[in-house]
Amino acid sequence: MVSLHTFNLWSRVGDKIKVPEDTLLAHVPCHENSHFCQGLSAEDYHTVVSYRNGQNTGKTENIGDEEFYENWIELSILGPIQKLSNESELSKFKKGIVNGKKRLSVTIGVFPSEQDTSFQHFQISAEKLAGKYYSSYFINENSKPAITTYRHSEKQKRTDYSGKFDPASVMEFITKSSIPSVIDISTGFTTEILFYQKRPILILFGEEFEPFSKLSARQDARKHYIFTKISGENRNIQKAKEALGVVGNEPVIVLLNKDRVHLISISKPKCPDHLQKLLQMISTSEADKVLSTKNPHPLCFLQVERVNEIFGFEETIVLPDHTLFMDSDPFSRHPAISESGGSGGCPFMQGGGAGGATEGGHHSEL
Structure with missing residues (x-):
């Protein structure tokens, strides 16, 4: 289901992307298929669904740019997991x-058998x-089970899984290990990466800072913090800085818990170890500022910038949303969103995980 807002993007993707001959890109025009579209919610109108042999194989409710949809289509065609047949494919x-x-990140599992x-x-x-x-897997009869994520552009090129191979911990590993060490959120971010989770967020305002980047490369540090950066200046970055209590244009690190x-x-931390000690000390000290849940979340202003980049400039009002300060299960059907439309005007707030139309409703096939 493609809304008017996303139809133009979807059309451009269709003209641009090369897909196999047995793959079709389509849309459902609701003005011509009112019987099908009856009962759709606002969420459904930008759902993109993939089918293979009549079976629903995936969907996305996120709204992104052309590259986002191209990547999603490619992933859908490849399937959730690929078998690597030989050492050359593995390499x-x-x-x-x-x-x-x-690709920025790939995850490979090596197992003795299927x-x-x-x-x-x-x-x-x-x-x-x-x-x-x-994601892919390789069968090696002489190998113990192992899962590794490779990120060729990072200082730490690989991250190894060390859990009990239960689905929940494997999903968590794939999700967290695929995220860059430092996420550039200058023009927005995927909602569930920063919101609805327990780890404090570190934000570097300014250019590269060696103690920050070196600390972010440590796996134990990323277990405790999400490292992000914001560079450049625009109206929405300025709004975010003001809401966080950042004054002036001097480089600064924000710990947002x-x-x-x-x-x-x-100017304070001299090395990664020193920065880590400072973070441990201030995490239990009095905050420089306490955000009110009655005001818009500061980071939502950054997502407005991304919306403007995709759809063109619009005068967007960001509303408060107390649920953004809550934790939720990242693998649940929906993030914790209030029934009263709790996106609070923050763009992409309802474009979270793998959820879609309510099961058992008019459009459970989505």
Whole structure:
């Protein structure tokens, strides 16, 4: 289901992308198919669904640019998990090369057989995350089960899974290990990456700062913090800075723990270890500012910038939304959104995870 807002984007993607001959891109024009569209919610009007042999194989409710839809289509065509038949294919995938293109992150599982319980749990995890990550597996009879995420453009090139191979922990590993060490949120971000989760957010305002980037490369540090950066200046970045209590244009690190804001001048930490100690100290100290849930969340202003980039400039009012300060299960059908339309005017707030039309309703086939 493609809304008027996304139809133009979807059409451009159709003209641009090369798909196999047995693949069709289509849309449902509701003005011509009112019987089908009866009962659709606002959420359904930008749902994109993939089918293979009559079976629903995935969907996305997120709204993105042309590249977003191209990547989603490619992932849907590839399927949730690919089998690597030989060492040559394994070597290419490790380098991030999938379908002739270099991907930012790929996850590979190595298992002794397809009957192994660890493989079956990896397969379940990949299917639940279909359309989001490049996942593959390689069978080596002499190998113990292992899962690794490779990110060729990062300082830390690989991250190894160390759990019990249960689907929940494997899903969490794939999700977290695929995220860049430092996420550039200058023009917005995917909602569930920053909101609805327990880790405090570190925001670097300014250019590259070595202690910050080196600390972000440490796996143990990323277990405790999400590292982000904001560079450049525009009206919405200025609004976010003001809401966080950041004054002036000097580089600064913000520790945002739900509603508590701590500011660290980059002149203080001299090395990654020093920065880590400072973070531990200030996390239990009095906050420089406490955000009110009655005001818009500061980071929502950054998402407005992304909306303007995709759809053209619009005068957007960002409303408060207290649910953005809450935790929720990242693998649930929906993030914690209030029944009264709790997106609060924050763009993309309802474009979360794998959910869609309510099951059992008019459009459960979506």
